[in-house]
Structure formats: structure tokens, C-alpha cells
Amino acid sequence: MSDHISIHAGSCLCGGVRLRITGPLAPVQVCHCVSCRKAQGTPFATNIPVDTAALQLQDDHGLVEEYESTPGKLRAFCRRCGSPIYSRRPDTPGVLRLRAGLLDEPVASAPDAHAFVGSGAGWWPRPDDGLPCFEGARPPGPLTRQG
Numbered sequence: 716m717s718d719h720i721s722i723h724a725g726s727c728l729c730g731g732v733r734l735r736i737t738g739p740l741a742p743v744q745v746c747h748c749v750s751c752r753k754a755q756g757t758p759f760a761t762n763i764p765v766d767t768a769a770l771q772l773q774d775d776h777g778l779v780e781e782y783e784s785t786p787g788k789l790r791a792f793c794r795r796c797g798s799p800i801y802s803r804r805p806d807t808p809g810v811l812r813l814r815a816g817l818l819d820e821p822v823a824s825a826p827d828a829h830a831f832v833g834s835g836a837g838w839w840p841r842p843d844d845g846l847p848c849f850e851g852a853r854p855p856g857p858l859t860r861q862g
């Protein structure tokens with residue numbers, strides 16, 4: 716988005732967990748799966764994959780708690796305020812999926828696709844924002860825009 720090194724900062728709701736990301740942000744992945752809905756309490760989660768080498772996570776009070784929501788997938792949250800922080804898979808080390816709502820504005824990223832639209836909440840409209848929609852998981856890696 717710009718040619719200088721960007722720094723993004725963010726925090727959980729109570730401010731006990733703070734984070735900084737150095738370098739450009741990946742696109743936001745929107746996930747409508749049942750687990751994300753329950754974990755966030757919202758119709759979808761907005762996640763940014765972040766290289767752990769680019770992320771500084773400051774948790775001075777030991778507030779980050781990880782919950783294994785499905786085997787091999789850990790969802791981290793602040794145990795004081797309940798903010799979801801990230802998810803990670805120990806079998807794919809080096810990357811966390813940060814919850815985009817933690818970031819302070821402005822955020823130099825934008826959504827690039829919807830995943831698990833096929834199991835989306837019946838009470839929320841199907842996405843019609845022109846982004847690619849996948850009934851299940853999004854394919855790995857960057858998406859190529861068609862037309």
C-alpha cells in the first residue's frame with residue numbers, strides 16, 4: 716500500500732495484551748465457519764495471517780490463554796476481557812492468524828475472500844461484496860483475481 720516499512724499496533728479490549736506487526740499486512744481472510752462464529756460471537760471472523768517473525772506480542776500479565784477448539788487448532792484469547800487474539804496450528808509453525816479487529820486504525824489491508832460461506836449463519840446475508848466466496852476452506856496461498 717505504501718513503499719515505506721509499515722508498523723501496525725493493536726491490543727485486546729482491556730489493553731493487557733498488546734501487539735506490533737512490522738512490514739506489510741497480508742489480506743484479511745473472512746471465515747464464516749461454525750467454530751469461528753462461536754469463538755467470536757459474530758457471523759464471521761476476520762483473520763490476518765501474520766509471520767511470527769514480524770509480530771511482537773506483549774503479554775506482561777500472562778493473559779493469553781489458548782483453547783484447542785479442534786484437534787491441532789489453538790484459539791487464543793485474553794482471559795481478562797475475552798478478546799479473541801489469534802489462532803494457530805502447531806503443525807504449521809511460523810504463522811498466526813491474528814484477529815483483525817484488534818488492530819488500531821488505520822489498517823493497510825482489506826478482505827480478499829470469504830471462506831466457509833456454505834456453513835454461514837442463516838440470519839446473516841450471504842456476502843455480495845464481489846469478493847471470491849468459497850463454500851468450504853479457501854485454497855492455500857495468495858488468491859488470483861479473475862475478471
Ligand SMILES: [Zn+2]
Nearest residue numbers: 727729793796
Ligand atoms: Zn484483554
Ligand SMILES: [Zn+2]
Nearest residue numbers: 746747748751
Ligand atoms: Zn473459521
